[in-house]
Amino acid sequence: xxxxxxxxxxxxxxxxxxxxxxxxxxxxxxxxxxxxxxxxxxxxxxxxxxxxxxxxxxxxxxxx
Numbered sequence: 001x002x003x004x005x006x007x008x009x010x011x012x013x014x015x016x017x018x019x020x021x022x023x024x025x026x027x028x029x030x031x032x033x034x035x036x037x038x039x040x041x042x043x044x045x046x047x048x049x050x051x052x053x054x055x056x057x058x059x060x061x062x063x064x
């Protein structure tokens with residue numbers, strides 16, 4: 001992915017892309033180190049780069 005075209009995703013956008021995963025499950029995955037790479041903004045909200053999300057999904061797919 002072209003880094004100039006990458007976008008930051010909110011937790012809601014990540015959950016929507018995953019098709020029904022709950023917010024609690026997402027945060028549990030983060031606690032366990034299973035979720036996509038995310039970082040906290042100064043206001044405390046999490047963001048995930050779309051490229052990191054895509055990489056994470058591909059790794060899950062490859063492991064299946």
